[in-house]
Amino acid sequence: xxxxxxxxxxxxxxxxxxxxxxxxxxxxxxxxxxxxxxxxxxxxxxxxxxxxxxxxxxxxxxxxxxxxxxxxxxxxxxxxxxxxxxxxxxxxxxxxxxxxxxxxxxxxxxxxxxxxxxxxxxxxxxxxxxxxxxxxxxxxxxxxxxxxxxxxxxxxxxxxxxxxxxxxxxxxxxxxxxxxxxxxxxxxxxxxxxxxxxxxxxxxxxxxxxxxxxxxxxxxxxxxxxxxxxxxxxxxxxxxxxxxxxxxxxxxxxxxxxxxxx
Amino acid sequence: xxxxxxxxxxxxxxxxxxxxxxxxxxxxxxxxxxxxxxxxxxxxxxxxxxxxxxxxxxxxxxxxxxxxxxxxxxxxxxxxxxxxxxxxxxxxxxxxxxxxxxxxxxxxxxxxxxxxxxxxxxxxxxxxxxxxxxxxxxxxxxxxxxxxxxxxxxxxxxxxxxxxxxxxxxxxxxxxxxxxxxxxxxxxxxxxxxxxxxxxxxxxxxxxxxxxxxxxxxxxxxxxxxxxxxxxxxxxxxxxxxxxxxxxxxxxx
Numbered sequence: 001x002x003x004x005x006x007x008x009x010x011x012x013x014x015x016x017x018x019x020x021x022x023x024x025x026x027x028x029x030x031x032x033x034x035x036x037x038x039x040x041x042x043x044x045x046x047x048x049x050x051x052x053x054x055x056x057x058x059x060x061x062x063x064x065x066x067x068x069x070x071x072x073x074x075x076x077x078x079x080x081x082x083x084x085x086x087x088x089x090x091x092x093x094x095x096x097x098x099x100x101x102x103x104x105x106x107x108x109x110x111x112x113x114x115x116x117x118x119x120x121x122x123x124x125x126x127x128x129x130x131x132x133x134x135x136x137x138x139x140x141x142x143x144x145x146x147x148x149x150x151x152x153x154x155x156x157x158x159x160x161x162x163x164x165x166x167x168x169x170x171x172x173x174x175x176x177x178x179x180x181x182x183x184x185x186x187x188x189x190x191x192x193x194x195x196x197x198x199x200x201x202x203x204x205x206x207x208x209x210x211x212x213x214x215x216x217x218x219x220x221x222x223x224x225x226x227x228x229x230x231x232x233x234x235x236x237x238x239x240x241x242x243x244x245x246x247x248x249x250x251x252x253x254x255x256x257x258x259x260x261x262x
Numbered sequence: 263x264x265x266x267x268x269x270x271x272x273x274x275x276x277x278x279x280x281x282x283x284x285x286x287x288x289x290x291x292x293x294x295x296x297x298x299x300x301x302x303x304x305x306x307x308x309x310x311x312x313x314x315x316x317x318x319x320x321x322x323x324x325x326x327x328x329x330x331x332x333x334x335x336x337x338x339x340x341x342x343x344x345x346x347x348x349x350x351x352x353x354x355x356x357x358x359x360x361x362x363x364x365x366x367x368x369x370x371x372x373x374x375x376x377x378x379x380x381x382x383x384x385x386x387x388x389x390x391x392x393x394x395x396x397x398x399x400x401x402x403x404x405x406x407x408x409x410x411x412x413x414x415x416x417x418x419x420x421x422x423x424x425x426x427x428x429x430x431x432x433x434x435x436x437x438x439x440x441x442x443x444x445x446x447x448x449x450x451x452x453x454x455x456x457x458x459x460x461x462x463x464x465x466x467x468x469x470x471x472x473x474x475x476x477x478x479x480x481x482x483x484x485x486x487x488x489x490x491x492x493x494x495x496x497x498x499x500x501x502x503x504x505x506x507x508x509x510x511x512x513x514x515x
Contacts, residue, residue, distance in 0.1 A: 002279060002280045002281060002282065002283065003279045003280075003282055003283070003284065003285060003287075003288045006285075007284075007285045008285055120300060120303075120304060122303070122307070155271075157270070157271045160271060160296060161296045161297075161299065161300050164292070164293040164296040164297050164300070165296075165297065165300060167293070167381070168297075168381045180381075183289050183292075183293075185275065185292070186271050186272045186275055188272045188276075189272055189275040189276060189279060192276060192279070193279065212272070242273065243272075243273050243276065246273070246276050246277060246280055247276070249280050250276070250279075250280065253280075
């Protein structure tokens with residue numbers, strides 16, 4: 001019997017890339033809507049998503065850090081190409097930031113995490129994770145003082161790998177900090193678990209996955225630092241068929257859940 | 263605003279969420295997979311081994327598949343992740359028989375590595391011969407757990423086992439001198455011919471011909487041969503470099 005939904009509430013820490021992904025997905029889905037209307041709609045959509053996320057948290061809050069929240073700049077995406085004024089975009093960004101419980105990360109704590117012995121140099125080195133990323137881990141570790149699971153949602157694979165590594169670092173364990181309570185998930189996995197519990201439609205979930213696939217395909221054609229090599233791109237696209245097949249199983253689980261409730 | 267969406271990560275998490283039966287098992291599995299990838303990346307970096315590739319195994323082998331396929335040179339290793347909530351790898355006769363079939367069906371796979379899905383990542387490597395030996399003495403199956411070692415060590419040991427070691431017999435210890443002399447004479451002949459050829463080149467333009475006349479051929483020969491002699495005597499490269507940069511460029515004195 002697979003995991004059917006989010007079985008246990010947690011403390012939730014959100015990375016900016018999740019907000020960016022949701023914003024870009026919504027805007028690409030509703031690209032034909034007039035710019036001003038789109039801005040209002042995407043804001044309303046994001047507020048709804050926050051309400052949804054809060055239902056699965058222990059403290060009814062969505063946490064992040066000031067360093068990470070300052071990264072949320074909708075002008076850098078689709079909305080930036082729609083002729084909207086910067087103050088309009090800033091107002092929307094501020095409304096979204098207002099939904100987050102902000103935490104001022106302490107630079108010494110960030111450095112302490114970064115300098116943990118035996119940390120993978122590729123993750124903590126100059127081209128590895130940023131102080132913003134470490135600030136999320138700092139916030140996550142800080143929340144473990146309540147003795148409940150803490151979940152960091154991010155689409156950054158390096159950050160997620162580091163979370164899996166850091167939770168085994170016994171030197172971080174104190175009377176008030178328990179790294180073993182820290183977990184990390186990608187945004188889509190978390191949303192899929194919510195989807196199985198019937199709080200998100202299969203249509204929305206399917207569209208979000210398709211957006212991710214399209215984004216991957218687009219990046220294959222880019223020539224900047226995000227571009228994928230053709231070989232990697234082809235390998236990833238080969239996974240897409242399997243991905244859709246697995247998602248069909250997830251939809252089946254949701255149907256079973258609905259039947260059980262009926 | 264970066265939009266870096268991890269298809270790989272999502273796929274493996276989705277598969278884990280569909281195969282695990284509880285939240286704890288799901289996170290054990292996800293964390294173990296990430297740690298394995300991190301560990302293998304480190305191994306590749308450590309050994310500067312670009313010929314090691316890790317791919318999910320499901321799509322390759324039909325029903326008899328492992329979780330990860332590690333391709334190294336011309337052989338494969340397969341990783342099987344076994345959930346171990348209490349830290350112990352529970353290996354049964356049934357599993358051993360399945361793994362035996364997997365190895366039979368995949369002739370390029372030399373070793374099957376069974377990894378405990380928990381934070382310790384303890385592992386046991388199996389060859390087909392070892393599996394058959396244990397199946398021949400089922401009482402030993404319970405003792406397998408005692409042979410578990412950290413995954414990093416197990417993979418390193420397996421790769422080391424397959425690395426060809428070139429052994430130079432001791433009786434050939436006098437050979438380097440011969441090789442030394444051969445190398446010196448062969449190289450000397452070639453370099454002297456090359457310098458002579460350069461000195462005797464004909465040029466269409468007068469400027470080049472004049473420049474060639476200034477080429478200090480005899481001095482070059484002496485310098486190069488003395489550097490070669492020093493190199494063959496084992497002088498460090500940084501010292502040789504100092505001599506090499508004293509060589510004149512063509513046409514300079």
